[in-house]
């Protein structure tokens with residue numbers, strides 16, 4: 001239903017990420033690079049600070065006047081000790097803000113593109129992927145990408161420069177001694193080997209986070225069922241298993257990460273020991289000053305964390321790239337239900353709906369409709385009835401082109417719906433479903449979704465027609481009352497009436513109704529029914545009717561089973577038909 005993007009290699013993904021999200025911020029990037037270079041130079045300058053401190057201290061012994069010597073020492077050392085940390089601190093502060101801004105802007109842009117793509121994707125995409133998984137891409141994956149960007153920019157520019165400047169400084173101070181420290185570089189190899197192993201494990205951790213998000217969403221979303229069926233303990237056990245799995249995956253990753261430090265420490269210790277022994281020899285043989293030994297040791301201390309970070313950089317980038325790839329998966333998803341290149345605008349429809357020999361199969365191959373032909377003339381009420389799984393909801397989804405018929409056609413006023421724009425097609429319809437969707441916004445805003453240009457007066461008018469005005473008036477802030485997530489504080493009937501008000505406000509000529517099966521009390525049901533009848537006046541209505549009592553007034557009834565139309569007619573003709581399915585269903589419901 002929706003085309004998925006082709007697989008990119010790591011290098012292609014990285015260059016695309018760079019081109020789309022980092023390079024457009026080149027101003028910030030160059031500024032960050034400048035401050036990183038300054039920071040690297042200031043850090044390498046510490047080798048001079050240490051060498052100066054040691055060598056000056058050595059010379060002090062030769063001066064007879066201790067006070068004069070201390071003053072001279074202070075005059076030389078203090079300005080250096082103030083300037084170097086100041087430059088380093090300021091450069092660090094600015095580069096950090098800039099790299100964070102670059103990373104945040106990059107993922108902000110990704111989130112916006114992902115959201116736009118996710119919503120323009122085919123409706124089928126939402127039933128294919130658990131919502132929690134999708135949400136996790138907006139929260140967890142973008143955080144991973146943001147951290148990897150900050151780390152990547154910092155390591156690749158700042159740390160590489162710092163390493164280069166520091167090695168240069170060390171060679172300048174004492175090149176023979178600096179060569180001894182090459183032992184230290186050997187530490188790279190085992191770290192790289194470990195990094196490779198960590199990569200796969202990091203991916204497992206990421207994927208598991210998506211799974212947990214899905215499970216949590218499902219569990220909290222179904223809180224009512226969980227409580228009603230006393231499933232708290234089994235839910236706790238189910239989620240508990242996921243949390244335990246997370247611990248196992250994380251521990252496996254951390255165990256590998258933890259190997260890096262001891263290896264570095266041992267190799268670092270060896271390098272320092274080598275420097276000290278060789279340095280002592282140089283000083284004794286008067287081949288070098290004590291200050292230059294201090295400078296090389298300082299260089300080692302500076303290099304150690306940077307080299308380590310560079311050694312594990314690959315991991316972080318891999319982790320980031322695997323998240324980038326999941327994000328691209330959403331961004332690059334192209335809907336297959338698209339407008340024809342010269343799609344016309346469907347003007348206000350007369351409400352003539354026709355399905356011509358429509359067949360439809362879901363992605364998993366379930367054949368939901370076979371050769372279904374249905375007609376609703378302007379202003380008629382057409383009811384779809386039949387056993388569960390017969391294909392009623394599928395028909396309702398085909399009319400606004402949420403799904404595309406695989407055979408046959410759907411027509412509105414004689415226009416094939418594939419030939420008109422999606423926006424104009426859907427503008428001609430209002431959908432009231434048994435699952436009322438309410439957003440965490442005011443009552444007025446929730447009704448206003450029916451027509452985003454409507455003013456408050458029109459909204460109140462719609463609410464009055466839907467018999468919702470009275471209960472809205474008793475809410476603490478009336479139409480300005482916030483409903484909270486999914487409007488859970490309202491009763492089933494009240495929620496239904498808000499969704500009817502929304503449909504009334506839409507004032508669309510075609511009304512698609514998936515009648516509520518959830519039991520409302522008699523009074524509530526009567527109100528909802530009356531509101532629906534008012535809504536149906538002057539519109540073509542296609543209703544999925546679960547209770548046959550509500551379809552008696554329909555102009556035409558279609559009885560569906562296993563994706564086929566078994567019979568059609570009015571209540572009167574069908575109920576008297578001998579051995580008819582409708583007559584049988586009617587008898588069953590009357591008996592219940």
Ligand SMILES: Nc1ncnc2c1ncn2[C@@H]1O[C@H](COP(=O)(O)OP(=O)(O)OP(=O)(O)O)[C@@H](O)[C@H]1O
Pocket residue numbers: 127362363364366367368387388389390391392393394395
């Ligand atoms: N997203 C989907 N993916 C795969 N199969 C689906 C999907 N939605 C529905 N089906 C299948 O398609 C067939 C028709 O389903 P549909 O929901 O249209 O029936 P229905 O008559 O509306 O049923 P009900 O009265 O229970 O709502 C069923 O076999 C159902 O299992």
